[in-house]
Amino acid sequence: MPYCVLLEAVLQPCGWLASFVGSALLGEDDLAFRNLDGKGVVYADIRPGYGTLRTTTTLTSVSRSGGMILENFEVKCFMGDTLVYALTTGFGFFPKAALENQVGLPTTVEERALLQSPSTFAVDLTQRPARYTEGELKLPNTMLLMLDRITAYDRNGGSAGLGFARAEKSVNPAEWFFKAHFFQDPVQPGSLGIEAMLQLLQFVMLHEGLGEGFRKPRFEAIALNEEMVWKYRGQVVPNNRIITTTLEITSRTTDAAGHPLVCATASLWVDEKRIYSAHNIGMRIVDDLPAKAEPRGKNTTTLLPQAMLPQLRSYWQRELGVLSPPVDQIFSALVTRFLAKIEIDGAKTQHIIASAPRGVLFLANHQISLESTVFGIVGSALVQCPILTLARIENQHYWLELLMQHCFRYPGSSAPPMAKGFDRKDSASLPGIIEELSSEMRTKRRSVMVHVEGTRSLHCADPVRTLSGTFIDMALALDCPIVPLRFVGGLPREPLHEKAEFPVGMGKQTFHLGEPIAPESLRPLNYGQRRAVVLDAINGLPPHHTVEEPSAPDLDFEAKVQAWHRETGAGIGHATFFRLLQSISPLCTELEAIASAKPGDTVVFPDTPEGQWLVEIARRLFGPRGPTVR
Numbered sequence: 001m002p003y004c005v006l007l008e009a010v011l012q013p014c015g016w017l018a019s020f021v022g023s024a025l026l027g028e029d030d031l032a033f034r035n036l037d038g039k040g041v042v043y044a045d046i047r048p049g050y051g052t053l054r055t056t057t058t059l060t061s062v063s064r065s066g067g068m069i070l071e072n073f074e075v076k077c078f079m080g081d082t083l084v085y086a087l088t089t090g091f092g093f094f095p096k097a098a099l100e101n102q103v104g105l106p107t108t109v110e111e112r113a114l115l116q117s118p119s120t121f122a123v124d125l126t127q128r129p130a131r132y133t134e135g136e137l138k139l140p141n142t143m144l145l146m147l148d149r150i151t152a153y154d155r156n157g158g159s160a161g162l163g164f165a166r167a168e169k170s171v172n173p174a175e176w177f178f179k180a181h182f183f184q185d186p187v188q189p190g191s192l193g194i195e196a197m198l199q200l201l202q203f204v205m206l207h208e209g210l211g212e213g214f215r216k217p218r219f220e221a222i223a224l225n226e227e228m229v230w231k232y233r234g235q236v237v238p239n240n241r242i243i244t245t246t247l248e249i250t251s252r253t254t255d256a257a258g259h260p261l262v263c264a265t266a267s268l269w270v271d272e273k274r275i276y277s278a279h280n281i282g283m284r285i286v287d288d289l290p291a292k293a294e295p296r297g298k299n300t301t302t303l304l305p306q307a308m309l310p311q312l313r314s315y316w317q318r319e320l321g322v323l324s325p326p327v328d329q330i331f332s333a334l335v336t337r338f339l340a341k342i343e344i345d346g347a348k349t350q351h352i353i354a355s356a357p358r359g360v361l362f363l364a365n366h367q368i369s370l371e372s373t374v375f376g377i378v379g380s381a382l383v384q385c386p387i388l389t390l391a392r393i394e395n396q397h398y399w400l401e402l403l404m405q406h407c408f409r410y411p412g413s414s415a416p417p418m419a420k421g422f423d424r425k426d427s428a429s430l431p432g433i434i435e436e437l438s439s440e441m442r443t444k445r446r447s448v449m450v451h452v453e454g455t456r457s458l459h460c461a462d463p464v465r466t467l468s469g470t471f472i473d474m475a476l477a478l479d480c481p482i483v484p485l486r487f488v489g490g491l492p493r494e495p496l497h498e499k500a501e502f503p504v505g506m507g508k509q510t511f512h513l514g515e516p517i518a519p520e521s522l523r524p525l526n527y528g529q530r531r532a533v534v535l536d537a538i539n540g541l542p543p544h545h546t547v548e549e550p551s552a553p554d555l556d557f558e559a560k561v562q563a564w565h566r567e568t569g570a571g572i573g574h575a576t577f578f579r580l581l582q583s584i585s586p587l588c589t590e591l592e593a594i595a596s597a598k599p600g601d602t603v604v605f606p607d608t609p610e611g612q613w614l615v616e617i618a619r620r621l622f623g624p625r626g627p628t629v630r
Helices: 003-020 096-100 109-116 176-180 190-207 305-320 325-338 349-355 370-383 393-397 399-408 427-444 469-478 527-539 555-568 572-582 589-595 609-622
Strands: 032-042 053-065 068-079 082-094 149-154 164-170 217-219 228-232 242-254 260-270 273-287 300-303 339-345 361-364 387-392 419-422 447-451 482-488 509-513
Touching (some): 003 032, 109 164, 109 273, 190 228, 300 305, 305 339, 305 370, 325 572, 325 609, 370 447, 370 509, 427 447, 427 469, 469 527, 482 527, 572 589
Parallel strands (some): 387 419
Antiparallel strands (some): 053 068, 300 339, 482 509
8 A cells, every 4th residue: 555545544534533523613714624744653564455444543632823723633543453553643724824825844055955956867757767667666657656757866965975866746737636635625635745755765766776686576655663754834736836855865774684774854845845844754675575485684573562562461460470550551651652663583583582491691782771671671571581681780779770670669569680780890790790690590590681881872873892701601601592682773873962861852762683692603613703793793783883873753752851850850761751651541540640740739649558659659750849749
């Protein structure tokens, strides 16, 4: 299913719901309905014969300003019980004058230069050149093709130096979509503007031959599991003349199966006014192999956090003895808010890590504080045993460690230790700590995770460079596999001024697990060769550090966190957890009392062990100037 069709399918119920609640009846003037912005992730391609799509739409807010009505929605699209698309989006009801006087998006000098820069590159797509319109991998047919001609292409252009392209389409008042969208209000659907951006990205990939070598290549409708953010501040109507699309490539990667993935930032202009933008708009070429063909490259399993929740609940119910609704919702919210996906290389990797007699040793890079906690929650369920993380001894008094320890102390719970402190100033203590970790793995079946460089990075552009051979010796002595682990997407390319606790911009990370390195494969090697094998395995997990980019930010959530921090004096970490609780729906009764509190309120909890547990959570999240607790 083309992305524009999927997007229209999930946005149309927003219009129905807006009409059902009577928003347009609040004034006397005729109003037009327009999409303004959104962000979403497509989790699965929709192919012919897959069945019926089911969409749930929630109206989350309504506001009025200057004769306009603004509404926000949360939308989820399912195929059966499988989530295939999730997004948040905003719409508006506008009077005719507001639409006629739209000024478009703010535009920088650099963005306008992309529109106007001279180029000798030209391809006329209306002539259906075979290179781009024939074969297995091709641009859409004439009816859906939203590009008439390519007017610029530079393999090394754009702000990132990874590529730039530009295309045009002449506006034809007789186009089919003007007749269908909307009744007595002809306007090109915004989804077709996004489609033009995707098609220009497809053109680049076709021009560069990225589909060569595949047996039966095809484009995904849009790159799966990549959050795309769009913004509309204008419209294309029949009396416009030229639509121009500009595209700057921001990353070029290849997934573990050998499939090329290209992401970009794009703008759409109408008669030289910039009216649409899209960030992290991605396209992947995949291979629809015949049933008996061998897979291209490694088998890679993608686990999505929402789909993992039943497994997490089952594991932690068994491990803790009591999985209370508050702890369940805190764990679930952490995972779904800050984890984009888990990628696992190798057809047998999940079986190996879940059945290793003494657990496994994860050796990883280190981007942010939170990744250790989130990986401890999801990774323990994957390996079916608690994961001990080797951490700085100072973390014993760190806000996140104290908060998570409190979560594990819910009345009736019996929680295993999740971290082991190491004083980096006392390197002589490391052998003793290694022996303690080894004893845990040997006698209690624990797994261990080590950030091999011992401290968080400031940016994502550097590989892991150092690794103590002591950890390899530990795995050999225990005869347990080493699993390379790479945390991705939490840091920017330019160095931060201080180490990060959360993904930059409150985005999401990907956890990439490589194929286990068996002890017997390391034993014949010398000390240096063993280190090189493990370092190469960590650094070799995609995306490569030279092209890695941070995940898309959630600026709205970040702004809410900062606001609670300023208002109450709660630390950024505790303010984040407070806003995290507010994002859960439906929220359990115990946490609802915390999440709904405002400065000046007094929140009273029962004098029971459970109530005392909630008091401690509330005091941390409320800060010194927030609500009071009794």
